[in-house]
Amino acid sequence: MSTVFTSLDDAEFNLLFREFRQSVFRLETLQHYQVSYEKDEFARFLTGESRGEFPGISGWISGTVIPARAARKSMHRVHVVEEPLSDYVRFECAWAYEHTVPAGEDVRVITVERGQWPDNLPRAEYWLFDSELLVAMNYDEDGTFRFAEVITNAAEVALARQWRDTAMELSIPYREFAERYDGLFVEQAR
Template sequence: MGRKFYSLADEEFNRLFTEFRFTAYRLESLQRYDVSYEQDEFARFLSGEARGEFPGIAEWIDGTVAKAAAAGKAMSRVHVVELPLSDYVRFECAWAYEHTVEAGEDVRILPVPKQEWPSELPHYDYWLFDSTQLVAMYYEEDGSFSAAEIIDDPQRIVEANYWRDAAQASAIPYREFARKYPDELRVSG
């Protein structure tokens, strides 16, 4: 296997998001991610506050997604989400996806009933850059980031391309999802 990264702030890891030439694709499988730069905002979301400044996502939107779009690069993701949605996925939709889509990211959602994972997709996260560079994303059970690993195995890279195509074909664009499932996007409680 290839290089491992143990921090989302690793400079070499972050260069992957600026040095790709054409496409960056993400498959998201978790129903909750626990990353430090979102904790305060997630708590505000749960308490019903309006979205205000959100430095962690603002940097992603302005520093990564918008710059890639301006350079003619395509960034996309599919998030497989279980229905009913977790509070975290509601948060991610309203406070992140709504804004990354506006900045140029093609966000798609693949809704599935709880415990009915699509058989053609893996149950783990990864990034695929230019269809040739695979980075597996590893998380703990609580959704906290553990590591990212560059995968050099050609067979796994081919599989990741297949999974990307299958996920994108089955998923619906974020805004269509939001129109189709408005009750799912409401905060519980």
């Protein structure tokens, strides 16, 4: 029986982000996520308010990204982004990535036209810890988190490593992606 996490706040799930030894990789493929820790901030973003305090991202940076960087661990994330950008992706760029990248998270982006998808890359959501521990993230169609499941099957873990390598090869650094939008994300991050 595999381990299943039904909450993003699950202590055992969050322990994985403190105990990984060398690297963690995240593949994101949704154009919208509905998670409780950013609901208020996303609503503020949509009304044009300034960023202000964002506890979810501040906690991620201070509790995960900075300690990992200090321990010489690497954190990689690739987001497959459809263009034109969804409101949520603009929010994620301006209010999250603009802050996590300088803190040490290697965020990368693959852009595709809406309705297209990169070859050899699934619409899968997962975390891969130390290239060994796979945690499949499961969301409803509207981006609501359902559950995360630890996958121990060696073939599935190997496939996730292959997808990671493909995603890293196809992606560009976040900064290069953001430059295409002529400062849009920086201005909104203030």
